[in-house]
Amino acid sequence: MAAAWQCILAAGFLAVALVSPGPLLADDNGPPRTAKASEETALVSIGYLKQDVEEPIPLSRLNVKPDDLGIAGAKIALRDNNTTGQFTNQQFTLDIERVPVGGDAVAALQTLVQSGHRFVLVDAPAKTLLELADAVKGQDVLLFNVSAPEVSLRQEQCRANVLHTAPDLAMLADALGQYLVWKKWQRWLVVKGAYPEDRQYLEAVRRAAKRFGASIVEEREYESAPQARRSDTGQQLIQLQMPVFTQGAPSHDVLVVADRREIFGPYLPFRTWDPRPVAGTAGLKAMSWHPAHEQWGATQMQNRFQRFSGRFMQPLDHQAWIAVRAIGEAASRTGSAEYAPINAYIRGDKFDLAAFKGQKVTFREWDGQLRQPIIIAGTELPVSVSPQKGFLHEREEVDTLGIDAPESRCAFQ
Amino acid sequence: MRLFRLAAVFAVAAAGLCVSASPSDAYTVYVSNEKGNSLTVIDSDTLQVLTTIPVGQRPRGIMLSKDDKTVLICASDSNTVQVLDVDTRQIVAELPSGPDPELLNIHPSGSPIYIANEDDNLLTVIDLNTKEVLAEISVGVEPEGVGVSPDGKTVVVTSETTNMAHFIDTETYEITDNVLVGTRPRFAEFTADGEQLWVTSEVAGTTTVIDAKTREIIKVIEFELPGVQQIYIQPVGVRVSRDRTKAFVALGPANHVAVIDAKTFEVEDYLLVGKRVWQLAFTPDQKLLFATNGNSNDVSVIDVPNLKVTKSIPTGVAPWGVTISRN
Numbered sequence: 001m002a003a004a005w006q007c008i009l010a011a012g013f014l015a016v017a018l019v020s021p022g023p024l025l026a027d028d029n030g031p032p033r034t035a036k037a038s039e040e041t042a043l044v045s046i047g048y049l050k051q052d053v054e055e056p057i058p059l060s061r062l063n064v065k066p067d068d069l070g071i072a073g074a075k076i077a078l079r080d081n082n083t084t085g086q087f088t089n090q091q092f093t094l095d096i097e098r099v100p101v102g103g104d105a106v107a108a109l110q111t112l113v114q115s116g117h118r119f120v121l122v123d124a125p126a127k128t129l130l131e132l133a134d135a136v137k138g139q140d141v142l143l144f145n146v147s148a149p150e151v152s153l154r155q156e157q158c159r160a161n162v163l164h165t166a167p168d169l170a171m172l173a174d175a176l177g178q179y180l181v182w183k184k185w186q187r188w189l190v191v192k193g194a195y196p197e198d199r200q201y202l203e204a205v206r207r208a209a210k211r212f213g214a215s216i217v218e219e220r221e222y223e224s225a226p227q228a229r230r231s232d233t234g235q236q237l238i239q240l241q242m243p244v245f246t247q248g249a250p251s252h253d254v255l256v257v258a259d260r261r262e263i264f265g266p267y268l269p270f271r272t273w274d275p276r277p278v279a280g281t282a283g284l285k286a287m288s289w290h291p292a293h294e295q296w297g298a299t300q301m302q303n304r305f306q307r308f309s310g311r312f313m314q315p316l317d318h319q320a321w322i323a324v325r326a327i328g329e330a331a332s333r334t335g336s337a338e339y340a341p342i343n344a345y346i347r348g349d350k351f352d353l354a355a356f357k358g359q360k361v362t363f364r365e366w367d368g369q370l371r372q373p374i375i376i377a378g379t380e381l382p383v384s385v386s387p388q389k390g391f392l393h394e395r396e397e398v399d400t401l402g403i404d405a406p407e408s409r410c411a412f413q
Numbered sequence: 414m415r416l417f418r419l420a421a422v423f424a425v426a427a428a429g430l431c432v433s434a435s436p437s438d439a440y441t442v443y444v445s446n447e448k449g450n451s452l453t454v455i456d457s458d459t460l461q462v463l464t465t466i467p468v469g470q471r472p473r474g475i476m477l478s479k480d481d482k483t484v485l486i487c488a489s490d491s492n493t494v495q496v497l498d499v500d501t502r503q504i505v506a507e508l509p510s511g512p513d514p515e516l517l518n519i520h521p522s523g524s525p526i527y528i529a530n531e532d533d534n535l536l537t538v539i540d541l542n543t544k545e546v547l548a549e550i551s552v553g554v555e556p557e558g559v560g561v562s563p564d565g566k567t568v569v570v571t572s573e574t575t576n577m578a579h580f581i582d583t584e585t586y587e588i589t590d591n592v593l594v595g596t597r598p599r600f601a602e603f604t605a606d607g608e609q610l611w612v613t614s615e616v617a618g619t620t621t622v623i624d625a626k627t628r629e630i631i632k633v634i635e636f637e638l639p640g641v642q643q644i645y646i647q648p649v650g651v652r653v654s655r656d657r658t659k660a661f662v663a664l665g666p667a668n669h670v671a672v673i674d675a676k677t678f679e680v681e682d683y684l685l686v687g688k689r690v691w692q693l694a695f696t697p698d699q700k701l702l703f704a705t706n707g708n709s710n711d712v713s714v715i716d717v718p719n720l721k722v723t724k725s726i727p728t729g730v731a732p733w734g735v736t737i738s739r740n
Contacts, residue, residue: 352596
């Protein structure tokens with residue numbers, strides 16, 4: 001597989017070399033008629049701050065995170081921006097600051113800001129994101145939260161200088177909930193982990209059940225401590241544990257699991273006492289992007305990404321791609337490389353972005369969250385895309401996912 | 414390749430033996446079925462399906478050659494443009510289109526052809542006679558729609574992620590102008606008089622009319638359908654009548670074709686068709702307009718003078734492109 005990718009990559013370079021468009025560069029053509037760019041190439045510097053965190057090894061070795069997760073998505077978006085930039089006399093750069101576990105993320109952000117980066121993608125836990133946002137409060141700096149899904153970041157903890165391309169837990173739970181209800185799987189057995197982040201997801205699941213007319217027949221907590229991923233005969237043990245753990249539940253249509261650390265959730269499918277599908281943080285999941293998503297032109301995105309990075313595109317890659325593309329789109333539309341016009345355009349009502357989701361994606365003005373359809377997928381293939389038919393909204397159906405304006409508690413600080 | 418040449422010889426021989434007995438106003442309609450990997454062939458007079466022809470993987474953009482003897486088919490997942498002989502209904506050649514060809518267009522003289530390669534940000538120019546690649550032109554991200562001016566001097570390609578219409582000189586292969594249009598431009602159509610270029614923008618939900626000489630935007634047409642949320646209005650195919658009185662725009666998942674007064678740019682009507690209406694083609698006499706409905710697996714037939722949808726004809730799975738022969 002690796003050899004095949006290298007081969008494709010080499011072919012790609014060859015193609016670029018062969019067509020090397022000397023006379024087609026923007027410099028030789030003069031400025032484009034509608035982009036109002038100056039003769040000089042304008043530079044837009046984008047930063048990417050990644051805070052490394054300690055995480056347990058995933059139960060499945062298929063889910064080990066690639067080292068360039070997210071970064072590769074930003075890099076290919078940069079290339080897209082620069083292809084467009086040839087025609088608008090704009091050039092985009094991406095500089096990456098990786099903060100080691102326990103490192104000083106604020107100092108890393110200051111370094112980026114001092115070297116002229118007005119737009120910074122942040123892949124960091126919620127707590128770090130808030131520290132970063134507060135550290136540059138009042139400055140001409142726009143942060144993109146590309147990874148943290150906490151609802152609080154869009155509610156009472158929302159910040160005026162942060163836009164979120166990552167969907168929050170409420171959007172994900174609503175997207176999944178709509179699909180389950182559309183399937184008439186309305187009785188949910190909820191199985192939850194013992195961690196604070198499980199509680200956050202649980203709250204989103206409860207809210208979705210209430211909004212869309214499902215009922216939670218029981219909530220059952222999985223209390224065992226995390227165990228080593230592998231043991232030589234571990235599967236035999238799990239095969240006995242999981243049926244017992246799910247035994248004796250009230251009648252239900254689907255088991256919904258809230259286990260964000262993936263301590264036991266991935267063990268549930270095919271091992272439950274009752275033969276029921278598993279959804280939530282394991283089994284059928286809601287996500288912004290799936291490597292096998294191919295609708296609405298996504299095939300091209302997937303092909304380009306795979307050629308570029310030699311691996312599949314994951315949700316974080318797409319969330320970073322959207323952030324860099326949003327900056328590029330605003331720069332090309334405003335004909336500017338400056339902070340103020342780009343920031344205003346992204347937040348304004350003229351902004352829209354094609355993100356291979358079947359409709360434009362835009363930012364909600366009440367909390368800075370990217371409104372986007374959410375993919376419902378099994379391991380190998382997408383199953384559906386929410387919002388589901390029949391979940392109506394007075395303006396945009398996609399606003400049936402997550403926190404809508406009337407419920408918003410965000411007062412931008 | 415040798416096999417194809419041989420087939421071509423047979424094809425020519427077979428064509429010589431065939432005598433067409435169809436009346437003068439019966440045209441042949443070819444519809445590409447994106448998921449069905451086939452072409453559905455329809456008689457425009459009887460509105461009956463004549464046959465279904467298996468072709469390459471994921472056929473999308475299709476267009477008859479200027480002599481009406483072959484159909485050029487973008488077989489996207491086979492990474493080639495196939496040449497179908499209309500008489501023998503056999504694939505007789507495959508052109509080196511580059512990866513993932515989606516839409517193509519043909520120079521008024523019959524050659525070369527211009528192919529948008531979505532994956533590679535290229536417009537590939539191929540001599541239809543020698544089958545040689547004449548040029549590969551770097552354009553914006555995800556090129557898609559290709560329009561050729563009636564005088565053959567300009568080819569326009571739209572790039573879906575860069576959101577531009579790139580005007581290219583067909584002699585020098587140089588980009589002379591880039592016009593920013595609405596998000597995700599899908600299709601570019603020159604008017605028959607060569608004065609205007611119409612470009613649809615799927616995600617923006619608009620159609621931009623550009624002055625082909627000054628390359629300035631004349632008008633951005635917006636659509637509004639009662640009961641349909643704005644985000645589902647996603648224009649894809651566009652055709653302007655030869656006398657430039659009417660324009661038709663396929664609105665994708667809004668399941669309607671918009672009828673526009675091409676002089677005033679006012680939208681006059683919305684015709685209900687099938688699900689996810691995609692591409693459009695006039696019959697040569699411009700009395701009928703065929704519209705492909707990708708999610709209901711049919712084509713809608715529109716009576717152009719009366720602006721009525723008169724029939725729906727079942728096709729293969731996920732009809733995408735449509736082209737209509739003079740005979």
